[in-house]
Amino acid sequence: MEKRWVFNENIEQEKVEELSHLLTIDKSLAEILVQRGIKTFEQAKYFFRPQLAHLHDPFLMKDMETAVERIEKAIELKQSILIYGDYDVDGTTAVALAYQFFRNFTSHIDFYIPDRHTEGYGISTQGIDYAHANEVDLIIALDCGIRSNDKIDYANNLGIDFIICDHHLPSDEIPKAVAVLDPKRVDCEYPFKELSGCGIGFKLAQAYCTFKDLPDELYEQYFDLCMVSIAADIVPIVDENRVLAYYGLKKLNENPSTGLKSLMQIAGKTDNYSIMDVVFMLAPRINAAGRMGHANEAVKMLLSEEDFIADEQSSLINLQNTERKSFDQNITLEALAIIEQDEVLMNRKTTVVFQESWNKGVIGIVASRLTEKYYRPTIVLTESNGNYTGSARSVVGYDLYEALVECSDLLIQFGGHKYAAGLTISPENLPLFSERFEQVVSKSIDPALLIPEINIDTTVDFTQINAKFFRILNQMAPFGPQNMAPIFTTHEVILVGTPQIVGTNHLKINVKQQNSTIFEAIGFNLGEFEKLLKPNQAFSICYTIEENNWRDKKRLQLNIKGIKIEE
Structure with a gap:
């Protein structure tokens, strides 16, 4: 699936230069900090050194x-x-x-x-x-x-x-x-x-x-x-x-x-x-x-x-998790079959699917998988106590909860937030709800939001990535919402050796820039690029930086999120 590479264009270069000098760190790392609201030495100290004293009264x-x-x-x-x-x-x-x-x-x-x-x-x-x-x-x-x-x-x-x-x-x-x-x-x-x-x-x-x-x-x-x-x-x-x-x-x-x-x-x-x-x-x-x-x-x-x-x-609970995986995999396959056999569903901006036998406990996971696959607001429903109950998932940037508010007269109850919700509906209202939900989303969603995006923090050359760079990067953890693991992009990258497919569809390659060291890289579910990458042909990658620990040997590895082959 095509993905949009989104760059932060509002960079306060003066703050970046100042912070880079104050902390004696690479400017690209300083740029990431400034983007995350860390612009002074005191703010950086607070960020890099979490203290119990920082807990609020x-x-x-x-x-x-x-x-x-x-x-x-x-x-x-x-x-x-x-x-x-x-x-x-x-x-x-x-x-x-x-x-x-x-x-x-x-x-x-x-x-x-x-x-x-x-x-x-x-x-x-x-x-x-x-x-x-x-x-x-x-x-x-x-x-x-x-x-x-x-x-x-x-x-x-x-x-x-x-x-x-x-x-x-x-x-x-x-x-x-x-x-x-x-x-x-x-x-x-x-x-x-x-x-x-x-x-x-x-x-x-x-x-x-x-x-x-x-x-x-x-x-x-x-x-x-x-x-x-x-x-x-x-x-x-x-x-x-x-x-x-x-x-x-x-x-x-x-x-x-x-x-x-x-x-x-x-x-x-x-x-x-x-x-x-x-x-x-x-x-x-x-x-x-x-x-x-x-x-x-x-x-x-x-x-x-x-x-x-x-x-x-x-x-x-591990056995229950194994059982859960079997349920959600089977239900996902059934849901995919329903969608792909229905031309109307395939061409919508939303997905609403129902099957009365689906397990209520895993439909939220299935909704997430379908959203990942088709990248559009998705609702998965099953039968429960004579009504249909379901889980809804959204795409980044779109308020699913507000869309459900527009359909609330057709619902028995609903609740949740911008990206995830639960709902209950009478069986007789499902066809009308499915149409209304499609109309509401179609009118209110920016078409760009239906293409998944990769938010890129900064551009670096491979020569910048060394042990000190990674050590400071690691101190930005723990990573999660509003402090995600930084995604870098590097241009004019060339292939070293032959690409390999590992696992089901994962791309394993070695890459370098002119005069740089060689980096190992893995691209999960990017196997389609195996045939597209040619020797001596430049391309761009966006990636996170990880440490691969194999047989007590540690080395830096790039986890590729996207590839663009340069014309």
């Missing part, structure tokens, strides 16, 4: 003091507390963190994760009924609840108090809970708005330790859980999230919790984890529990303190 968050006082009252009176959270990675890590932390102070505590298939996302009536039947006095909800006004009212009527710890956008009316912790509240002055759900739970634990004058180690031991949630929930890795991710990776690689250590072993990698490793190796396994069975199994794994229990739980 948790009591700056609206309702934090009220939340801590209510929890302290529950502990003192031996009231029953229920930790309630969503079934995804963010929710399960948040539940594990809060349950494990507050279990230090009370034995009257339990946790509850809703069943994805029978209860759906968020606070459920079934969950509140469970709490009522078990004489729960206080529910601490994590990664959900900010829009559950009616459910909170229901709990209030049953005499159950709620503390909501959420990071999603609230509606105009805040639920009538005892305390609502959400930096995205318009009346919340907390300085960082992009914490994960588990991050809010972390701040609650930090606040409780401050309130009780307890050692910081009591909450700092959960850095690894917090980092896993940040990686999996794709929140911006800047400001406080950068500090949490930095110390979380440090803990994961040096002293992980028993459950995560077991999961790392079963994933086949036990050290040197990056954010991307967490995203692709740990997060899918944790998510699989809620997709294929019940997310309680993931929480049990995260809470494990004995190796044999952790190993047992990790093996279980």
Whole structure:
């Protein structure tokens, strides 16, 4: 698929020169920093050296003091507390963190994760009924609840108090809970708005330790859980999230919790984890529990303190992940067949596909795969409780949620954000919805957004890339949203030797510029260029720089994202 190479043209050259001189670093690296808002020595120091002192005061968050006082009252009176959270990675890590932390102070505590298939996302009536039947006095909800006004009212009527710890956008009316912790509240002055759900739970634990004058180690031991949630929930890795991710990776690689250590072993990698490793190796396994069975199994794994229990739980969710992969691969193939056999669907600017037998737990993954394949807003639906329920995914730059708002009269319910959403629709409305969604997107999307883009940070010559260059580049990690691994472009590149295809369709080549050293390079899913690259023919590449560690030998390798053959 064709990709647009997008260059940043608003470069403050004076700032680049100044920062390059102040830090004694390559100008291309200084350019990347300036593009990311780092323009002074102090800002660079703050960025390159994350410190625990950079964590914000948790009591700056609206309702934090009220939340801590209510929890302290529950502990003192031996009231029953229920930790309630969503079934995804963010929710399960948040539940594990809060349950494990507050279990230090009370034995009257339990946790509850809703069943994805029978209860759906968020606070459920079934969950509140469970709490009522078990004489729960206080529910601490994590990664959900900010829009559950009616459910909170229901709990209030049953005499159950709620503390909501959420990071999603609230509606105009805040639920009538005892305390609502959400930096995205318009009346919340907390300085960082992009914490994960588990991050809010972390701040609650930090606040409780401050309130009780307890050692910081009591909450700092959960850095690894917090980092896993940040990686999996794709929140911006800047400001406080950068500090949490930095110390979380440090803990994961040096002293992980028993459950995560077991999961790392079963994933086949036990050290040197990056954010991307967490995203692709740990997060899918944790998510699989809620997709294929019940997310309680993931929480049990995260809470494990004995190796044999952790190993047992990790093996279980690993099997579920294997099953999940089989399901989503088969459903993806079925969805592709539906689209490719329908000329109308093939020529649309949207994809809406339905099959009543598809597994509800994996349709979000399938929607992502179809979006990758056709690069257009996509909705995948299946049957659930007599209605059709689905997951929606968007392309970079297009607000999917606003498109669904335009179709809301045809939906039973929907929720989500710019790039991902969930929806439920009556069967009789599906044909009309499919047409309306196509019309709305066709009218509102910039055609350029239907071509995937590669955002290139800066242009370099191969002569600039050396051990010092890579060492400084590495210090920009952890990489993630709003601080992605820099993508470089180099022109007048020539082939050395013969291209190879490795794996299914991956291109392996050696490249150089005139008078430069030779670099090994890998281009995943770029096998079509094997026949197009000719000896002595110049071409351009865009790429990230990695370290390849093979048989204890480390060398720099280029991970090619795109190739342009020069005329």
